[in-house]
Structure formats: structure tokens, C-alpha cells
Amino acid sequence: IRELAPLVRQSRARKILIDHHLEPESFADLALWDPTAAATAELVFQLIVALGDKALIDVPIAECLYSGLMTDTGSFRHPNTTGNVHRMAAELVDLNIDVSSIHRRIFDNVTIDKFRLLGYVLNEKLRVLPEYKFAYITLTDAELKQYRSKTGDTEGMVNYALAVEGVVMAAILIDRNDEIRISFRSIGNFSVRDLANKHFDGGGHRNASGGRSKLSLAETEQKLLAVLPEYQQLLLETV
Amino acid sequence: IRELAPLVRQSRARKILIDHHLEPESFADLALWDPTAAATAELVFQLIVALGDKALIDVPIAECLYSGLMTDTGSFRHPNTTGNVHRMAAELVDLNIDVSSIHRRIFDNVTIDKFRLLGYVLNEKLRVLPEYKFAYITLTDAELKQYRSKTGDTEGMVNYALAVEGVVMAAILIDRNDEIRISFRSIGNFSVRDLANKHFDGGGHRNASGGRSKLSLAETEQKLLAVLPEYQQLLLETV
DSSP: OGGGHHHHHHOOSOOEEEEOSSSOOSOOSEEEEOTTSSOHHHHHHHHHHHTTOGGGOOHHHHHHHHHHHHHHTTTTTSTTOOHHHHHHHHHHHTTTOOHHHHHHHHHSOBOHHHHHHHHHIIIIIEEEEGGGTEEEEEEOHHHHHHTTOOTTTTTTHHHHHHTBTTOOEEEEEEEOSSSEEEEEEEOTTOOHHHHHHHHSSOEEOSSEEEEEESSOHHHHHHHHHHHHHHHHHHHHHOO | OGGGHHHHHHOOSOOEEEEOSSSOOSOOSEEEEOTTSSOHHHHHHHHHHHTTOGGGOOHHHHHHHHHHHHHHTTTTTSTTOOHHHHHHHHHHHTTTOOHHHHHHHHHSOBOHHHHHHHHHIIIIIEEEEGGGTEEEEEEOHHHHHHTTOOTTTTTTHHHHHHTBTTOOEEEEEEEOSSSEEEEEEEOTTOOHHHHHHHHSSOEEOSSEEEEEESSOHHHHHHHHHHHHHHHHHHHHHOO
């Protein structure tokens, strides 16, 4: 709960935690915590149903629950998409929410600056190393400024690297002035959490993790390329 | 059924049509036709269930049915995504198909050439006309050749234009040597079918249609820009 933590701790109200993340902070009087849930929205929905209040779910509530479920499952494509996820989506869709409009409002409000930056990256900055089944992107501070990049404009960019044919591990290295931030993605059993944890002060999930470096962007890139041989066999075995 | 038609007509076998498209060809002895179905795969699934054979659906069959359902609903985002679509997906997912792998095999095998072309287009060829809530892309034959474009490399590109903030209509104009092919997309009530039909010898769906022109690429672009004022009020009213 990050910067809200002091306020929450001070409050004398009863506190309820509903979460599906690993290792949530401990502050709550009641907890509904299930790391096997696809989304916190799934737990909220289960709670509403368990309380016997399903009939109170109106369109605005259904839109919020659907938005949480849909985004946390990557539009129903991540491995956390169980049959129950689809059954919950079915019940929400039956309430006449506009799924197409929700997707559009969440994903299709892209500024032209963001598309120009993405275009530049795909055309000039995406590097593929087939011998490691690895693809990556680097972005300097000057490049971000040139495209008037705002917070969030680089979000999801690493997924393009992961979508290159044959690639099983992808990274984006971004110069954030005080440090280099790295996002890693992988598929299957290859753990980018282990790599990020061992070499880049990072952590996260097996297939989606982050790291950081106090070296320059060029030095961080060299360091990453230098550790790849250690993982080459695992990478080549991953399909 | 296009080029298969002569063979199908010659055959003396019993012919069954299963389809959800408008106005299917007439050749079948039995027809299971429902244009309100999200996908032909949905009708196939319903038929299997109605025949009492649901228990025979194994993983390969479930993967095929899921693939048809998922692609025809745009990964469960198009307006055709009903509660029944999600219930069918739930039953297939329960059979232990790997949804993440299916998405990856269908969408994430992108060649680096295709990404370079997409990057070039987003960086240099995407034009936005806010006064018409319209965005479009043109591609010359030379540009396609420069990026070694193969069939399918431009597929879906028009959706990037539609994802620009504020845009309700998008088009891509591609020089295919013998003619200019145009793909139109729109959201909400604005009908690109009507525009394509009236001005570009086209048709299709309200929100996704195609057209063609025997003019040059530059002339076709000028013609399109010239017809926009006729639709300006409708476009500005669309949200």
C-alpha cells in the first residue's frame, strides 16, 4: 500500500485486505487473500456472491470488476485465465456491459507521440539475438525527450520484443536519469525473476520481472549481454 | 467457399453448411446457419453438445474451437462477445488447453521485417485529422518492397490508426499494383460499410469494411480526403 501506509496505520477503522499478490503487507483485521486468484477483482466478485449480494451488481460495478479481471489476465490470454475467470466474465457480460467500449477506453486512447515513439523503437531500436532467443530494446533519456515521452508511454513495449518469432526472453532498458530500469519478460519455464534477482537487484514473477542498475545505459546493456551465456542452454531449451 | 465451389458442387456427397457469416452460398443439403453467433466455432460447439458428444471433445478439438472463438471475437473484445461466448470458453479452458500458448502461436510469431515495417508506419506514415476524428495510413509498393513485406504483414495495421485517442474512423490504403486496396475501421454507430460502398466499390460490416480504387495511391488518398466533409457531422457525433 506504499505511500498510503502511514495513513492506513494511523486510522482506527477496521481494515480489510483483499488481494491476490504474493506477500501482501500486514495491516488488516480481516483478510481475503488468495494468490491463486487471477485478479483481486475475482476475489471481490467472490466476496459479493458469498455475501448473497450478487443482485446488487449494477452496470458500473460490473464494468469495474470486468476491467480488473480483463487487465489482470491480459484480455484472457495469460496462464491465469481459468474456466472460473471466463464464468465470471460471462456473468458480468450478461449484465449488458459494453466490453468493446471498455477495451477501447483502456487500450485505445493512445497519443500520437506514443505511437511515434513505438514506431521509432520497432523500426530502429529492437535488437534480436537468435543465438539466445533473446530480443531487447534500449531507450536513452534523449530519445524519450525527443518523443515527448510521458509516464506510461513505454509500458507494454517489452511485449513487442517478446512477440518476435522464436524469442523466449525479452527486455527493455530505460535510462531514468538516476538509474537504469529494466523490464524482463519470458515465456514458459524460463525465469526472468532469477536472472533479475541475481544480476540486476530485481524480482517479480517468473515470466515478468524488473531490475535496476546504477551503471550507464551502455554499460548496463553490456552487462546484460555478458550474463546471457550463463543462461544460453536454458534459453535454447525453452519453447 | 470460393475456389472450392466447383469441386463441392461436383461431389455427390451430402453437404452440410455451418456458418455465421451473412448471406452464405447455397450448396448444402443441411444448414446450421446463425449470423448472431460470434464465430462458426460457436456453432460447431453447439452442434457437438446438441448431438450429445461433448465428452468426445479432447484437447486438440478444444484448442481448435477455442482458436476460432478467440480470433473471431478479437480476444473477447468485440461487441459479439456474449455471455455464452465466455461460457463456451470456460468449458474449453476447463479441458486444460494452454490459452497462453495458443495466443502466442497465433499472434506472437512476428518477423522482424514485419515489426520494422510497422515501426516505420507508426513513426512516419500515420496521419491524424482531428477535425474528422479520422486517422489513416498509406503504403506504396516501394515501401512494401523496402521492408520485404509478405502477405499478412499489413494485417491489423489499420487497428493502430483506430487506437489513436479521439479517432472513430481509420483507414489503410495499400498499393497492390493492379489496384489500391483500402481497409476501413470505425467504432460505434458510424458505418464504414456505407462510405466504402458509396465511394470505393466496397462493402463488409458497419465497423470493418473494405474498398478498392483503380486510381493511383495519391489520387485515391485525395478522393478519400475529399469525401470526408460529407461525413464530418456524423464522425464528430460518434463517440
